[in-house]
Amino acid sequence: MTNPVVFEVQPFAERYKLGVIRLNHPSALNALSMEMIEQMLSQLESWRMDQTVVAIWLEGAGDKAFCAGGNVVDVYRSLVTSEETRFAHRYFEQEYALDYLLHRFPKPIICWGSGYVMGGGMGLMMASRYRVVTPSSKLAMPEISIGLYPDVGASYFLNQLESKEIARFMALTGYQVSATDACELGLATHYIMAEDRDALIASFANASMVELDPKKVTSIIEQALFTRSQSDELPLLKPELTALQPTVMTLMSGDIENVYAAMLSYSPECPAMIKAKENFLNGSPLSAHLILAQLDWAHGKSLESVFMRELQLSVACCAQGDFKEGVRALLVDKDKQPKWQYGRISDVPKERVMDFFKVEEPPLPPH
Template structure:
């Protein structure tokens, strides 16, 4: 068992158990390694058939993050240093997306404690949970454009549940969403205090259930969570995305070239919105084009279709896109100066993108997970 993930069980409604998964790599902000992904998948599958485990709590060690993303440096090293032509990339992303799909379709309620940074691969875990808890420390983001990737881990599905302008803005800018906006947008289900963790466990442990039916378990969880959302001690953060919705709707209209020109002239008093502008203009132009293409395709698609296509796109972009250069510049050499394949979005938009969505010859068919 990986020491980077801890599994335990806690009391739930007196006679039952709450399975607890704790990401235990605070030094890396709980970045997901392949070993962590596999062990979580195995444990969740085992608990799904355990009648005493009636719900699952997913959390991260340390004060800074639930999970700041996937361990993409391992993917980079396999391609750039070992020259494996994407074999590990297929293995890593394939298993990560199987875990995300398992969480999305899990037969028992999953509660995710989304404190601190919830980014990239962390969002894949978080968004699959039925109960998505945020707090004043929470910062939710899909920052892949900064490393030459694109919002994956099912984002083609869950971002498309938002109004189009918000989906595009979050996907293209690595903007960090606060707890209030997360709840307003439906990315989170409950807003509670950071300090409420132990009291939450105590209240989940208290009380009784007639049986372990999904309905009764969910009712107990929802009664407990409802009490925390009414707390007088809860500091309310000002919404920002909602407050600037009209500006963002205009900014995100049209094709990727229109958006590029709009960003070039965008000015706002908000430091976070201007940081988002910077992220877009300094991010991978190729990724920007692929992001909009993928979001447009993902509208109305099933989870299974999304994960299948994301696996193909992730392998292709890691081998042939800007991924290796982005990871090198931001996470390996840390010179913060990536040299992208294209100088601007206008140049990248002229390149045919279809090859990125075609299965590479080395790719075997992705094993699918079906909830039973």
């Protein structure tokens, strides 16, 4: 049986090592299973202690996706077969522990975010110091379509964007951000052609470092990335989302009722914005409320407190939210006809939203 995650070491500066993590389930767009998460946690702990491993390279197998999200179908099945949320709690707990470990990892992490980078994939990529996109990259947080909300630390990293409205827009619409826009917004750090991947890794190997020096490791990585990064004049896609920022500012202002009214009357012209409007209007009304409540709460909060609150909220979405129905409709039965608990955003009582945040916050596992 094929291992769902492949671990390798490549040479780095001749005498040292680059730890390579390859998500290896391309037929599922490298969606993260519990097994994959636990294997990565274990290997990263080992590499953290190994002084010969000086940096980590994170990628996905195949040419379609780095990672299209968490394997939420497994979580769904656990909820269908049992009323308990034990597996759901364990899954999200481990996924967030992995994301938190990557955020705090003492060695540089380079994420090769080619193809789809969605949901759980965004959690991995945004936790990496160097976030590389290629022409095929599409970054998105589409959780409103499955009755969830942007988790995996998105409450934190979306709040790092300069524009609150862009953060809201991504969270509420599942808009697929292009490589160019990802760089413009700060979601990505480098834009590199897909065919330069091997040459980039080779340049790490061919560098020179006489003795272990973290600053030199950083210098080698940054020089190699800079050398292969595309300039603004070369085959970059035209930025779309950043060009539409004035429109997004208008659409995403005020409370969720204002946003709903603005989106309802909006007549988009480009296909990406048409799809964004559809995603929002067809998504879970309850999730729409939770998304803005969580983003507003998380502004200025620490990474640790954000992950603790996300664990509480994600389990609550499994137990009493639209998550189970959303996954059924989109990913299991695939009828795309979810029966949400509320028909419209205006139908969701404020007290109902607040109920999701009253559960005692569970501790994040130490990693």
